[in-house]
Amino acid sequence: MMELGVNSIAIVAIVSVFVGAVIAIQTALNLMNAPYYMVGLATRDSLILEFCSTMIALILAGKVGSNIASQIGSMRITEQIDALELMGLNSACYLILPKILSMVIFVPFITIFSIALGILGGLAGMALTDNLTVSEYIEGIQRDFTPYYVTYSIIKSMVFAFILSSVSAFWGYSVQSGTQEVGRNSTRAVVTSCICILMFNLLLTELLL
Amino acid sequence: MIAAKNIYKSFNGKYVLEDISATFEEGKTNLIIGQSGSGKTVLLKCLVGLHGVDSGEVWFHDMEYAALSHRQRSEMRRKIGMLFQSGALFDFATVEGNVMFPLALFSGMSKGEQRDRAHACLERVNLLGARALRISELSGGMQKRAAIARAISLKPKYLFCDEPNSGLDPKTAILIDALIKEITVENNITTIINTHDMNSVMEIGDKVIFLHSGKKWWEGTKNDILDAENVELNEFVFANSLAKKARRMM
Ligand SMILES: Nc1ncnc2c1ncn2[C@@H]1O[C@H](COP(=O)(O)OP(=O)(O)OP(=O)(O)O)[C@@H](O)[C@H]1O
Ligand SMILES: [Mg+2]
Numbered sequence: 001m002m003e004l005g006v007n008s009i010a011i012v013a014i015v016s017v018f019v020g021a022v023i024a025i026q027t028a029l030n031l032m033n034a035p036y037y038m039v040g041l042a043t044r045d046s047l048i049l050e051f052c053s054t055m056i057a058l059i060l061a062g063k064v065g066s067n068i069a070s071q072i073g074s075m076r077i078t079e080q081i082d083a084l085e086l087m088g089l090n091s092a093c094y095l096i097l098p099k100i101l102s103m104v105i106f107v108p109f110i111t112i113f114s115i116a117l118g119i120l121g122g123l124a125g126m127a128l129t130d131n132l133t134v135s136e137y138i139e140g141i142q143r144d145f146t147p148y149y150v151t152y153s154i155i156k157s158m159v160f161a162f163i164l165s166s167v168s169a170f171w172g173y174s175v176q177s178g179t180q181e182v183g184r185n186s187t188r189a190v191v192t193s194c195i196c197i198l199m200f201n202l203l204l205t206e207l208l209l
Numbered sequence: 210m211i212a213a214k215n216i217y218k219s220f221n222g223k224y225v226l227e228d229i230s231a232t233f234e235e236g237k238t239n240l241i242i243g244q245s246g247s248g249k250t251v252l253l254k255c256l257v258g259l260h261g262v263d264s265g266e267v268w269f270h271d272m273e274y275a276a277l278s279h280r281q282r283s284e285m286r287r288k289i290g291m292l293f294q295s296g297a298l299f300d301f302a303t304v305e306g307n308v309m310f311p312l313a314l315f316s317g318m319s320k321g322e323q324r325d326r327a328h329a330c331l332e333r334v335n336l337l338g339a340r341a342l343r344i345s346e347l348s349g350g351m352q353k354r355a356a357i358a359r360a361i362s363l364k365p366k367y368l369f370c371d372e373p374n375s376g377l378d379p380k381t382a383i384l385i386d387a388l389i390k391e392i393t394v395e396n397n398i399t400t401i402i403n404t405h406d407m408n409s410v411m412e413i414g415d416k417v418i419f420l421h422s423g424k425k426w427w428e429g430t431k432n433d434i435l436d437a438e439n440v441e442l443n444e445f446v447f448a449n450s451l452a453k454k455a456r457r458m459m
Contacts, residue, residue: 079297082259086291087311088283 005106008063009113012056016114019051020121021128028131039132040122040140045149047118049209052111053153054201057160060107061193065168068099069189072172073182081173096169100162107161108154115153152208159200164193210235211256211367211399216265218248218255225251226423229265236397238390238413242404243420244445249403250294252420253369256401257289258282269367287315290365294372294403296352298344298359304331305340308359315363330358333388349376357385361392368393368400374409382406386413407446410434419445 024043031038072095075081084091119141126137171189175181211233218226225248233239241249254260256267258274267274269285277285298307308327312318318326331337334354339347347355353376360368373389374382390413393400404410410417414431419442427442434446 075300078300079293079295080299082254083291083293083297083299085259086257086286086289087314088286089314 005060005064005103005110008060009110011059011063012110012114013117015055015059016047016052016117017121017124019055020047020118020123021125023047023051023118024122024125024137025129025131028126028129036132036136037140037143039126040137041143042140043122043137044119044141044145047115047122048149048153052114052118053156053160054197056111056114057107057157057164057197058194060103060110060161061164061168061197062190064103065164065189065193066186068165068168069172069186070182072096072169073175073185074179076173076175077177077179077182092173096166096173099169100165103161103165104158108157111153111157112150115150152204155208156201156204159204160197163196163200167193167196210268210270211401212266212268213252213256214266214268216252216255216267217263218251218260219263224423226255226262229420229425231418231425231428233399233401234416235399236394237400237415238393239399239401239416239418240404240410240414241401241418241420242410242445243426244405247420248423249420250371253291253371253401253403257291257369258286287311287363288366290360290363290368292353292356292360292368292370292373294375296344296349296356298347298352298356300344302344303340304336304342304344304347304355304358307344307355308362311359311363326362327358330362331355333361334358334385350378350381353377354381354385357388364396366396366398368398370400370402372403372405374404374406379408382408383412389413405445407448410446421445 023046024039027042028039081091084094123134123137126132127134168189171185175185213229213231216226216229229252241252243249251260255262305327308330309323312323312326328337331340334357336354339351370389374385377385386409411431417429417431417434418425419427421441427437427439
């Protein structure tokens with residue numbers, strides 16, 4: 001089950017580092033007249049508040065969501081789900097629950113990992129360009145840190161993990177017949193999860209911040 | 210004994226099964242034959258309760274399936290072994306893992322006993338050497354045989370086989386038929402087999418039911434089937450030229 005998330009670590013790492021660097025550089029360019037520490041601070045907060053939970057959830061919706069949907073969908077068309085049912089198991093619980101659980105547990109860790117790499121990416125961005133010195137950036141990172149933002153980010157990532165795994169499992173499970181439907185439903189899984197994640201992002205921001 | 214009484218089943222308003230009544234006897238291999246698309250798989254799935262029926266009843270001995278409570282139903286299902294048309298082996302496990310799967314759930318055996326039982330079942334289908342392979346590494350026929358091993362692992366009282374020997378070479382097909390027959394007699398199982406293989410019919414057709422476009426068209430034994438006066442059945446039975454020749458010689 002862990003493979004669901006583990007396989008995504010590389011892509012998450014790459015995206016986080018690059019986005020971190022880009023956010024830092026752009027902030028530096030846009031904040032010419034603001035105090036220098038704003039760059040590190042803004043990079044840190046946008047990574048924590050928005051990018052690392054929402055973007056990573058969207059990436060995982062594409063990668064893990066389609067995986068879950070097509071896996072469950074092909075179990076349906078190869079009668080594996082019928083076989084589970086016939087053994088007296090509740091196939092939905094047996095197949096879906098562990099996936100949801102492992103995602104809800106695993107995605108917060110990926111999110112924290114992504115925050116760390118994003119901040120490092122920003123550091124690399126500063127080192128490679130001459131907008132700001134590395135120590136000025138680091139000072140910004142350490143300034144006015146609100147621990148609650150991290151809590152908020154983790155809560156969001158757990159909710160998103162739940163959404164993407166359950167929505168994808170639903171689409172996989174509702175495959176009736178044929179490989180074409182497996183493909184169609186895994187696309188639907190990705191699209192629906194993304195939309196739900198974005199809507200819940202808005203809702204959670206209203207509720208929690 | 211399993212009895213179907215006036216079963217109707219439709220998908221999207223189109224009837225796939227119409228008024229099917231039949232009894233399937235204990236210790237016998239009961240065959241359901243018919244062309245592709247005639248409703249064999251749907252009938253089998255209605256019998257085991259994987260498809261709900263529109264109307265009609267399915268009786269397992271003196272119990273009507275639909276009237277069972279949730280718990281009784283789970284218990285009943287443990288007595289059912291089913292071989293699906295596609296094999297339906299779990300691709301998250303090895304061959305051995307698949308055969309042990311129902312044992313781990315229901316047998317109450319220790320791990321070692323489960324493994325011994327799984328090996329005995331695999332031995333019977335001549336697949337012991339492949340026990341550590343993943344499902345994707347098996348040929349179609351090997352998958353069929355592994356699925357049979359899984360279906361018989363819990364020593365079922367009712368055995369359902371959806372085309373057990375399609376995709377097998379003639380020799381293996383005969384072996385599988387013989388194996389199913391043997392297990393059926395040995396444990397007094399009620400066995401229901403879907404097939405369109407006339408060889409199987411002639412070998413193990415203790416009782417044969419012929420489905421044609423969702424209706425029961427004919428019923429009898431392998432001994433009556435060759436001289437049955439039924440146009441559709443004859444078309445089905447004598448579809449291959451060898452059987453036609455055999456008929457002319459009679
Ligand atoms: N889930 C389903 N939804 C809609 N129609 C279905 C479904 N399952 C089966 N059918 C229809 O029921 C009819 C009978 O199908 P069934 O699978 O029972 O045929 P079969 O006799 O087993 O054929 P084969 O020998 O090819 O396996 C077919 O016309 C099929 O289109
Ligand atoms: Mg079929």
